[in-house]
Amino acid sequence: xxxxxxxxxxxxxxxxxxxxxxxxxxxxxxxxxxxxxxxxxxxxxxxxxxxxxxxxxxxxxxxxxxxxxxxxxxxx
Amino acid sequence: xxxxxxxxxxxxxxxxxxxxxxxxxxxxxxxxxxxxxxxxxxxxxxxxxxxxxxxxxxxxxxxxxxxxxxxxxxxxxxxxxxxxxxxxxxxxxxxxxxxxxxxxxxxxxxxxxxxxxxxxxxxxxxxxxxxxxxxxxxxxxxxxxxxxxxxxxxxxxxxxxxxxxxxxxxxxxxxxxxxxxxxxxxxxxxxxxxxxxxxxxxxxxxxxxxxxxxxxxxxxxxxxxxxxxxxxxxxxxxxxxxxxxxxxxxxxxxxxxxxxxxxxxxxxxxxxxxxxxxxxxxxxxxxxxxxxxxxxxxxxxxxxxxxxxxxxxxxxxxxxxxxxxxxxxxxxxxxxxxxxxxxxxxxxxxx
Numbered sequence: 001x002x003x004x005x006x007x008x009x010x011x012x013x014x015x016x017x018x019x020x021x022x023x024x025x026x027x028x029x030x031x032x033x034x035x036x037x038x039x040x041x042x043x044x045x046x047x048x049x050x051x052x053x054x055x056x057x058x059x060x061x062x063x064x065x066x067x068x069x070x071x072x073x074x075x076x
Numbered sequence: 077x078x079x080x081x082x083x084x085x086x087x088x089x090x091x092x093x094x095x096x097x098x099x100x101x102x103x104x105x106x107x108x109x110x111x112x113x114x115x116x117x118x119x120x121x122x123x124x125x126x127x128x129x130x131x132x133x134x135x136x137x138x139x140x141x142x143x144x145x146x147x148x149x150x151x152x153x154x155x156x157x158x159x160x161x162x163x164x165x166x167x168x169x170x171x172x173x174x175x176x177x178x179x180x181x182x183x184x185x186x187x188x189x190x191x192x193x194x195x196x197x198x199x200x201x202x203x204x205x206x207x208x209x210x211x212x213x214x215x216x217x218x219x220x221x222x223x224x225x226x227x228x229x230x231x232x233x234x235x236x237x238x239x240x241x242x243x244x245x246x247x248x249x250x251x252x253x254x255x256x257x258x259x260x261x262x263x264x265x266x267x268x269x270x271x272x273x274x275x276x277x278x279x280x281x282x283x284x285x286x287x288x289x290x291x292x293x294x295x296x297x298x299x300x301x302x303x304x305x306x307x308x309x310x311x312x313x314x315x316x317x318x319x320x321x322x323x324x325x326x327x328x329x330x331x332x333x334x335x336x337x338x339x340x341x342x343x344x345x346x347x348x349x350x351x352x353x354x355x356x357x358x359x360x361x362x363x364x365x366x367x368x369x370x371x372x373x374x375x376x377x378x379x380x381x382x383x384x385x386x387x388x389x390x391x392x393x394x395x396x397x398x399x400x401x402x403x404x405x406x407x408x409x410x411x412x413x414x415x416x417x418x419x420x421x422x423x424x425x426x427x
Contacts, residue, residue: 004223006110006296018111023223046108 004029005069012036012052019045019052020066030058034070037063082106093130102126102133104154108147114266114292114307115145115214119152121272122183122212126153128322129277131181137173138183141166141195144221145187145214145292153183164195167202167211171393174207177403178394181280182209189219192228192247199249203285204256208392210279211287213249214266216294217305224297235302248374250384253287254367259390260286261366263381265310266293271381274320278383281322281343284390291379315373317358317382321350341388351383360386 004023011018012033019031021042029042031052038052045052058066082103090098102123107116126136133155140146142163149158157180161169170184184202191199191213203211217230226234229249230242250263260282262275272290279286291310293299299306304313324347337356341349351360359365366385373380400407 004296009107009109009111009113009116021110 003065005065007073008046010046012038014038014052020069022062022066024062030056032058032062032066034066034073037066093127095130095132097127097130097133099123099127101155102153104149104151107151109144109151110294110296112295113144114216114290114294115148116151117266117269118212118214118272118290118292119148121266121269121276123152124269124273125276125280128273129280131280135179135181136183137170137180138185139166139170139173140185141187141190142221143187143190143219144216144294145185146190148214149183149185164190164193164198166190167195167198167207170209171202171205171207174209174393175399176405178208178399179403182207183280184209184211186211186213188213188215188217188227188229188249189221192249196228196247200252200256203253203258203287206257206259206285206391206393206396208284208394209286210276210282211253211285212276213287213289214292215249215289215305216292216298217303218294218298220294220297224294231304234304235300237297237300237303239302248370250287250289250380251367251370253289254363254370254385257285258287258385259284259387260383261385262286262288262383263379264288264290265314265379265381266290267307267311268314268381271316271319274322275383277322278320278343278349278386281345281347281349282386282390283344284387284392310379313377313379315378315380317353317355317369317380317384318360319352319354320383321352323348323350341386349386354382360384361388363387 006021007018015035017033017035020034021031023029030039031042031045032039039056039058040050040052044050086100092098109115136153136156138149138156139159140149141161166184166186170182174182215229218227219225226242228247231246234242250261253261260279264272264275293305293307337353339351343349360383363385370380
């Protein structure tokens with residue numbers, strides 16, 4: 001089953017793309033920029049001001065999912 | 077919540093209200109909700125209402141519980157007093173704050189999970205006691221923060237995103253508010269800002285417990301075919317009984333309606349609420365009729381919006397208790413503590 005996902009009103013500080021929230025498991029929501037693929041933990045980024053980073057651990061499967069969701073959102 | 081503040085830069089030609097404030101002065105921090113969330117539209121309507129009423133932000137206290145809806149006070153009225161209470165307990169915190177300082181405008185923001193389940197007792201007793209407040213529920217029929225379980229306001233037969241049917245009977249918060257004595261009851265839809273703004277303005281001017289149930293679709297979990305809280309469904313089944321317009325005391329009346337289709341209600345601050353009746357048979361001052369009307373329309377699958385009920389003689393908790401005119405938090409220790417002799421006299425009078 002596809003994990004919970006929602007594009008936010010909040011945008012990436014680097015490229016201004018709407019951030020994608022992904023629920024990877026219980027109590028493990030991350031936010032990812034679908035363009036530059038920088039990521040961070042949802043609570044830390046949106047509530048504590050932690051910057052999105054390149055080094056945040058995002059699996060290749062998750063990256064593929066992010067790219068697909070972004071492509072679907074952009075499609076007419 | 078969010079730490080992210082909006083930039084202070086703004087265009088110098090932005091419209092200002094009679095206090096000299098722009099919309100920006102009534103905003104909060106950047107929303108962290110999903111793009112398209114109905115709650116953000118409600119926040120925008122609250123901002124617009126406060127701007128148009130030229131309310132001084134420091135005169136508002138906004139209180140909330142837990143849930144997506146209860147996060148939203150961070151996104152509006154950033155210069156007002158705020159208190160984010162525990163789940164379902166906003167009404168008692170608001171009651172206490174109101175008792176201490178009746179001079180503030182109290183805005184309670186809650187959701188269907190917060191008010192219709194864990195906080196149901198608090199919701200009805202706060203209204204029953206007549207606390208002077210505007211109580212808004214941002215009603216999406218699901219627990220969005222915990223990923224889409226049905227809430228107590230989900231209609232029976234409504235389908236979840238995964239296809240399951242809700243088998244439980246829905247609670248109608250507007251009907252409950254009428255039953256327990258709210259003196260102002262409205263219902264609206266987050267996709268209809270023209271209806272929401274004057275409804276919120278009228279509620280803020282109302283001198284008693286004002287309740288507004290706003291259906292606010294959850295774009296992540298409850299905006300699909302089969303949901304009765306989806307944008308498309310609500311638009312198709314919305315049955316507005318009236319439209320509202322607030323007129324300031326000195327503003328000229330510029331809109332004309334056919335005779336007999338409008339009613340003007342004087343508000344306690346001197347402004348006028350003009351009601352354009354879309355259903356000529358509907359009387360928003362008849363509580364019993366309002367309750368029957370909601371039930372009859374609901375049985376046909378229709379969703380009634382607009383000003384459902386307003387008591388023109390509304391009072392509030394302080395009038396019921398006979399408190400002094402001055403806010404209790406402004407009284408000195410001497411006034412609050414009259415001494416052992418007075419206490420003995422009081423105790424004796426009750427023996």
